[in-house]
Amino acid sequence: MSYQVNEKGYYGDFGGAFIPEMLYPNVEELRSRYLDIMQEESFQEEFRQLLKDYVGRPTPLYFAERFSKKYSTKVYLKREDLCHTGAHKVNNTIGQILMAKRLGKNRIIAETGAGQHGVATATVCALMGIECVVYMGEIDIKRQAPNVARMKMLGATVVPATSGSRTLKDATNEAIRDWINNPVDTHYIIGSVVGPHPYPDMVARFQSVISEEVKKQLQEKEGRENPDFVVACVGGGSNAAGIYYHYLDQEKVGIIAVEAAGEGVLTGKSAATSALGREGIIHGSKTLLMQTDDGQITEPYSISAGLDYPGVGPMHANLFRTGRGEFISVTDTEAMAAGLELCKLEGIIPAIETAHALAIFETRKFREDDVVVVNLSGRGDKDLNTYIEHFNL
Numbered sequence: 379m380s381y382q383v384n385e386k387g388y389y390g391d392f393g394g395a396f397i398p399e400m401l402y403p404n405v406e407e408l409r410s411r412y413l414d415i416m417q418e419e420s421f422q423e424e425f426r427q428l429l430k431d432y433v434g435r436p437t438p439l440y441f442a443e444r445f446s447k448k449y450s451t452k453v454y455l456k457r458e459d460l461c462h463t464g465a466h467k468v469n470n471t472i473g474q475i476l477m478a479k480r481l482g483k484n485r486i487i488a489e490t491g492a493g494q495h496g497v498a499t500a501t502v503c504a505l506m507g508i509e510c511v512v513y514m515g516e517i518d519i520k521r522q523a524p525n526v527a528r529m530k531m532l533g534a535t536v537v538p539a540t541s542g543s544r545t546l547k548d549a550t551n552e553a554i555r556d557w558i559n560n561p562v563d564t565h566y567i568i569g570s571v572v573g574p575h576p577y578p579d580m581v582a583r584f585q586s587v588i589s590e591e592v593k594k595q596l597q598e599k600e601g602r603e604n605p606d607f608v609v610a611c612v613g614g615g616s617n618a619a620g621i622y623y624h625y626l627d628q629e630k631v632g633i634i635a636v637e638a639a640g641e642g643v644l645t646g647k648s649a650a651t652s653a654l655g656r657e658g659i660i661h662g663s664k665t666l667l668m669q670t671d672d673g674q675i676t677e678p679y680s681i682s683a684g685l686d687y688p689g690v691g692p693m694h695a696n697l698f699r700t701g702r703g704e705f706i707s708v709t710d711t712e713a714m715a716a717g718l719e720l721c722k723l724e725g726i727i728p729a730i731e732t733a734h735a736l737a738i739f740e741t742r743k744f745r746e747d748d749v750v751v752v753n754l755s756g757r758g759d760k761d762l763n764t765y766i767e768h769f770n771l
C-alpha cells in the first residue's frame with residue numbers, strides 16, 4: 379500500500395479535482411505537464427541552485443540538547459525557520475514560479491492568510507520580475523499589517539477579499555475567480571498541499587526537499603537515515619508533507635500530525651480538522667473538513683493564522699483515515715507555552731504554528747533512545763505581537 383498520490387490524483391478516498399468547467403483548461407494544462415517539467419534537467423538545476431544560493435538550503439538539522447534532556451528523548455529540529463523569508467513556504471513558491479515560467483505565464487496570483495505565503499510569493503515574483511497579485515481577507519489584512527507592508531515593498535498588489543468571513547477561505551475564493559477570468563496568462567500559486575490535483579502532489583514534491591535533506595543529515599549524525607518519528611504542525615499540511623514525504627511508505631517511521639485545538643476541540647473555537655471534520659469538498663479537493671450538518675463550511679479558529687483553515691490536504695486526510703498518521707491536537711495555551719519554552723531552552727523563537735508541534739512532548743511520551751525529528755516550520759518574528767499580548771511581555 380502506498381500513501382503517495384495515485385495516477386488519478388487520489389490519496390485513498392481523498393483528492394481529485396472538483397472544479398468548475400471554466401477552470402478545467404488551466405488545471406488540465408498543469409496536470410498534463412507538471413511531472414515532465416519537474417523532471418527536466420534544466421528545471422532541476424535551476425530549482426536546486428536557487429534553493430542553495432537564494433533560500434539558503436540545506437537548512438541545518440539541529441540536535442536540541444536541552445529540550446531533549448527535559449523530555450528524555452532525542453529531539454532534532456529541522457530548521458526551516460532559517461529559510462529566506464522565515465518559513466518553509468518559499469520552497470514551494472520557488473518551484474512554482476519556475477513552473478509558471480515554463481508554462482509561459484507572465485502573471486501570478488496567490489491567496490494568503492497569515493501573509494507568509496503571500497510574502498514568499500511576492501518575493502519570488504520580484505526575483506523573476508513577474509507581476510504579482512495577492513488576495514487576502516480584509517480581516518487578515520488588518521491583523522497581519524507587517525506582512526502586508528512587506529508584500530507591497532516587494533512590488534505585489536494586495537487585494538482585499540471582502541466577502542464571507544473575510545479571511546483565508548474567502549481570499550482563496552477570490553483567487554480562483556481571478557484565475558477563471560485570466561486563464562491564458564496567469565498561474566495560481568497555491569500555498570499548501572490543498573486544491574485540485576495536481577496541486578497537493580506538486581507542492582508536496584517541492585517541499586520534499588525537507589525530508590530528502592533529513593535522510594542525509596541523520597545518516598551523518600545518527601548513522602541511520604530513518605528517525606523513529608517525524609512531527610509537524612498541520613494547517614493545509616505543506617510543511618508536514620515535506621518532512622513526511624520520503625518516509626510515507628516506510629512504516630517503521632512514525633508520522634505525527636499536530637492540529638490546532640484553539641480554545642479546545644469541543645468549544646466551537648477550534649481548527650482540529652481530523653477530530654471534527656467529515657468528508658466534503660473544499661477548494662477543488664475531496665478531503666476532511668469542518669462543516670455543519672447541511673454541509674456549510676464551519677468557521678475555524680486558532681491563535682495561529684497559519685493553522686486557521688477548516689480543512690486539511692488530501693494526503694493528510696488519508697493518513698488519518700488509514701491510521702498511518704497519529705493526529706494530536708494542541709490548544710492555544712499549550713502552544714504558546716511550548717513556544718516560550720523553546721526560546722528559553724534553545725534560544726530559538728518559533729512561529730506559533732510550529733509551537734503547536736513542540737507542545738506534544740508534554741503529553742506524548744517517547745522512549746529515551748527514540749530519534750524524533752520536528753519540523754521547525756518558521757520563525758516567530760511575525761508573531762511577536764501575539765506573544766507580547768499573551769504573556770504581557
Ligand SMILES: Cc1ncc(COP(=O)(O)O)c(C=O)c1O
Nearest residue numbers: 570613614615616617684731756
Ligand atoms: C511557519 C508556518 N508553519 C506552518 C504553517 C501552516 O501551513 P502548512 O500546513 O501548509 O505547512 C504556516 C502557514 O502560514 C506557517 O507560516
